[in-house]
Amino acid sequence: MTKRELRQQIRTQKRRLSAVEMAVLSEDICSKVLALASWQEAGTLLLYYPLPDEVDVRMLIKDAFERGKRVLLPVVKGNELELHLYEGEASLKEGAFGIMEPTGPLFAPKHYDEIELAVIPGMAFDSAGHRLGRGKGYYDRLLPNLKAAKLIGICFSFQFLDEVPAEAHDISVCKVIS
Numbered sequence: 239m240t241k242r243e244l245r246q247q248i249r250t251q252k253r254r255l256s257a258v259e260m261a262v263l264s265e266d267i268c269s270k271v272l273a274l275a276s277w278q279e280a281g282t283l284l285l286y287y288p289l290p291d292e293v294d295v296r297m298l299i300k301d302a303f304e305r306g307k308r309v310l311l312p313v314v315k316g317n318e319l320e321l322h323l324y325e326g327e328a329s330l331k332e333g334a335f336g337i338m339e340p341t342g343p344l345f346a347p348k349h350y351d352e353i354e355l356a357v358i359p360g361m362a363f364d365s366a367g368h369r370l371g372r373g374k375g376y377y378d379r380l381l382p383n384l385k386a387a388k389l390i391g392i393c394f395s396f397q398f399l400d401e402v403p404a405e406a407h408d409i410s411v412c413k414v415i416s
Contacts, residue, residue, distance in 0.1 A: 241370060241403050248361050251396050252291045263394055264294035270415050271298055276355050276388050282308040284321060284356035284387065287330065287338040292359050293392050299324060310353065312380070313339040319380045321345040321353075353387040358411055363391040367410030368402040381409035388412055 239247070255263070271277055283302050288294045302309045309324040314334035323342035324330075333339035358377060362370040369391055371377050381389065391411035398416040 239403075241373070244370060244399075244403070245361050245373060248397055249291070252394075255394075260291075260394075261294065264288075265297065267293050267392060267394075267415055268295060268297040271295075271357065271390065271392065272301060274390075276390075280307065280354035280388075282310070282352050282354050284310045284312075284353050284358075284384070285324075286357065286359050287311055288359070289335070289337060293394060295357060295392065298357065308352075310345050311340045312376070314376065317375075317379070319376045321350075347383060350383050351386040353384055355390065356381075356384055356387040357390050357392050360391055360393055360397070362397045362399050362402050363393055363411065363414040363416075364399050364402040365414070366401075366404075367391065367412060367414065368404040368408060369411060370402045378408065390415060392416070 285295055285299050285302070287299070288296065299309060303324060303326065310321040311324050312319040313322050314337070322340040322344055324340045325342040329341050330338040331341055358369065358381070360369040360371055369377070389409070389411040391414040393414065393416050395416045398414055
Protein backbone atom coordinates (compact mmCIF):
# COMPACT_ATOMS: atom_id res chain seq x y z
CA MET A 239 0.00 0.00 0.00
CA THR A 240 1.34 3.45 -0.85
CA LYS A 241 1.67 6.23 1.73
CA ARG A 242 -1.21 8.07 0.08
CA GLU A 243 -3.49 4.99 0.20
CA LEU A 244 -2.52 4.33 3.80
CA ARG A 245 -3.35 7.91 4.80
CA GLN A 246 -6.74 7.63 3.10
CA GLN A 247 -7.47 4.34 4.87
CA ILE A 248 -6.60 5.89 8.26
CA ARG A 249 -8.74 8.98 7.55
CA THR A 250 -11.69 6.69 6.75
CA GLN A 251 -11.24 4.85 10.05
CA LYS A 252 -10.98 8.11 11.98
CA ARG A 253 -14.27 9.34 10.51
CA ARG A 254 -15.99 6.25 11.94
CA LEU A 255 -15.21 7.37 15.50
CA SER A 256 -17.62 9.64 17.31
CA ALA A 257 -16.34 12.63 19.27
CA VAL A 258 -17.17 10.79 22.49
CA GLU A 259 -15.23 7.69 21.40
CA MET A 260 -12.23 9.83 20.43
CA ALA A 261 -12.34 11.59 23.81
CA VAL A 262 -12.45 8.31 25.75
CA LEU A 263 -9.62 6.80 23.70
CA SER A 264 -7.56 9.99 24.01
CA GLU A 265 -7.95 10.01 27.80
CA ASP A 266 -6.80 6.38 27.97
CA ILE A 267 -3.75 7.09 25.79
CA CYS A 268 -2.84 10.21 27.79
CA SER A 269 -3.10 8.24 31.04
CA LYS A 270 -0.50 5.82 29.67
CA VAL A 271 1.82 8.71 28.82
CA LEU A 272 1.36 10.25 32.29
CA ALA A 273 2.44 6.94 33.84
CA LEU A 274 5.78 6.88 31.98
CA ALA A 275 8.89 7.51 34.06
CA SER A 276 10.23 9.61 31.16
CA TRP A 277 7.15 11.86 31.46
CA GLN A 278 7.57 12.23 35.21
CA GLU A 279 11.29 13.02 34.92
CA ALA A 280 11.22 15.40 31.95
CA GLY A 281 11.46 19.11 32.65
CA THR A 282 11.21 20.30 29.04
CA LEU A 283 8.61 18.70 26.78
CA LEU A 284 7.52 19.08 23.18
CA LEU A 285 3.82 18.40 22.70
CA TYR A 286 1.35 19.39 19.99
CA TYR A 287 -2.04 21.02 19.99
CA PRO A 288 -4.40 18.44 18.50
CA LEU A 289 -6.41 18.64 15.33
CA PRO A 290 -9.99 17.31 15.74
CA ASP A 291 -9.00 13.90 14.30
CA GLU A 292 -5.84 13.43 16.41
CA VAL A 293 -5.29 12.02 19.88
CA ASP A 294 -6.35 14.89 22.14
CA VAL A 295 -3.30 15.64 24.28
CA ARG A 296 -4.64 18.79 25.94
CA MET A 297 -4.73 16.77 29.18
CA LEU A 298 -0.94 16.30 28.86
CA ILE A 299 -0.37 19.98 28.09
CA LYS A 300 -2.40 20.95 31.17
CA ASP A 301 -0.65 18.43 33.43
CA ALA A 302 2.83 19.49 32.35
CA PHE A 303 2.04 23.21 32.60
CA GLU A 304 0.50 22.83 36.07
CA ARG A 305 3.56 20.89 37.26
CA GLY A 306 5.80 23.74 36.14
CA LYS A 307 7.39 21.85 33.28
CA ARG A 308 8.55 23.84 30.26
CA VAL A 309 6.00 23.02 27.54
CA LEU A 310 6.80 23.70 23.90
CA LEU A 311 4.28 23.58 21.06
CA PRO A 312 4.95 23.85 17.33
CA VAL A 313 4.06 26.89 15.23
CA VAL A 314 3.92 26.54 11.44
CA LYS A 315 6.21 29.08 9.73
CA GLY A 316 6.28 28.50 5.98
CA ASN A 317 7.55 24.95 5.47
CA GLU A 318 9.04 24.62 8.95
CA LEU A 319 7.89 24.13 12.52
CA GLU A 320 9.13 26.63 15.07
CA LEU A 321 8.84 25.72 18.72
CA HIS A 322 7.34 28.26 21.08
CA LEU A 323 6.81 28.30 24.82
CA TYR A 324 3.28 27.51 25.95
CA GLU A 325 2.15 30.06 28.55
CA GLY A 326 -1.37 28.83 29.23
CA GLU A 327 -4.59 28.33 27.29
CA ALA A 328 -5.17 32.08 27.00
CA SER A 329 -1.88 32.45 25.11
CA LEU A 330 -3.07 30.37 22.14
CA LYS A 331 -4.25 31.71 18.79
CA GLU A 332 -5.43 29.95 15.66
CA GLY A 333 -2.61 29.42 13.19
CA ALA A 334 -1.97 27.48 10.01
CA PHE A 335 -4.36 24.63 9.17
CA GLY A 336 -6.68 25.78 11.99
CA ILE A 337 -4.25 24.54 14.64
CA MET A 338 -4.06 26.47 17.90
CA GLU A 339 -0.52 27.81 18.34
CA PRO A 340 1.27 29.40 21.29
CA THR A 341 2.15 33.09 21.22
CA GLY A 342 4.90 32.63 23.80
CA PRO A 343 8.58 33.22 23.11
CA LEU A 344 10.44 31.34 20.40
CA PHE A 345 12.47 28.40 21.69
CA ALA A 346 15.62 28.79 19.62
CA PRO A 347 16.99 25.74 17.77
CA LYS A 348 20.31 26.13 19.62
CA HIS A 349 18.37 25.01 22.75
CA TYR A 350 16.70 21.93 21.23
CA ASP A 351 19.08 19.66 23.15
CA GLU A 352 17.23 20.75 26.32
CA ILE A 353 14.07 18.95 25.13
CA GLU A 354 13.93 15.70 27.08
CA LEU A 355 10.69 14.21 25.78
CA ALA A 356 8.74 14.84 22.57
CA VAL A 357 5.21 13.49 22.03
CA ILE A 358 4.75 13.21 18.27
CA PRO A 359 1.48 12.73 16.35
CA GLY A 360 1.24 10.64 13.20
CA MET A 361 -1.16 9.09 10.74
CA ALA A 362 0.37 5.67 11.47
CA PHE A 363 3.23 4.04 13.37
CA ASP A 364 4.70 0.53 13.47
CA SER A 365 6.58 -1.49 16.11
CA ALA A 366 9.94 -0.41 14.64
CA GLY A 367 8.99 3.19 15.41
CA HIS A 368 8.47 4.22 11.81
CA ARG A 369 6.06 7.12 11.45
CA LEU A 370 3.76 8.12 8.62
CA GLY A 371 2.84 11.80 8.81
CA ARG A 372 0.20 13.81 6.98
CA GLY A 373 2.45 14.24 3.96
CA LYS A 374 3.70 17.81 4.34
CA GLY A 375 7.02 16.82 5.96
CA TYR A 376 6.91 19.25 8.89
CA TYR A 377 7.96 16.69 11.48
CA ASP A 378 10.37 15.06 9.00
CA ARG A 379 12.28 18.35 8.98
CA LEU A 380 12.00 18.93 12.75
CA LEU A 381 12.81 15.50 14.21
CA PRO A 382 16.47 15.30 13.06
CA ASN A 383 17.11 18.40 15.22
CA LEU A 384 15.80 16.76 18.40
CA LYS A 385 18.89 14.67 19.06
CA ALA A 386 18.58 14.55 22.87
CA ALA A 387 14.82 14.04 23.13
CA LYS A 388 13.12 10.74 23.74
CA LEU A 389 10.57 10.56 20.91
CA ILE A 390 7.18 9.06 21.77
CA GLY A 391 4.69 8.40 18.98
CA ILE A 392 1.04 8.67 19.92
CA CYS A 393 -1.94 7.30 18.02
CA PHE A 394 -5.21 5.40 18.20
CA SER A 395 -4.83 1.60 18.15
CA PHE A 396 -6.02 1.28 14.53
CA GLN A 397 -3.14 3.59 13.55
CA PHE A 398 -0.56 1.17 14.97
CA LEU A 399 0.24 -1.06 11.99
CA ASP A 400 2.44 -4.06 11.23
CA GLU A 401 4.50 -1.98 8.84
CA VAL A 402 4.68 1.66 7.81
CA PRO A 403 6.56 2.64 4.64
CA ALA A 404 9.86 4.24 5.67
CA GLU A 405 12.82 5.76 3.91
CA ALA A 406 16.46 5.86 5.01
CA HIS A 407 16.25 9.51 6.15
CA ASP A 408 13.14 8.96 8.32
CA ILE A 409 13.60 9.40 12.07
CA SER A 410 11.95 6.67 14.14
CA VAL A 411 10.31 7.17 17.50
CA CYS A 412 11.59 5.05 20.39
CA LYS A 413 8.14 4.13 21.71
CA VAL A 414 4.55 4.20 20.44
CA ILE A 415 1.60 4.63 22.79
CA SER A 416 -1.85 3.73 21.49
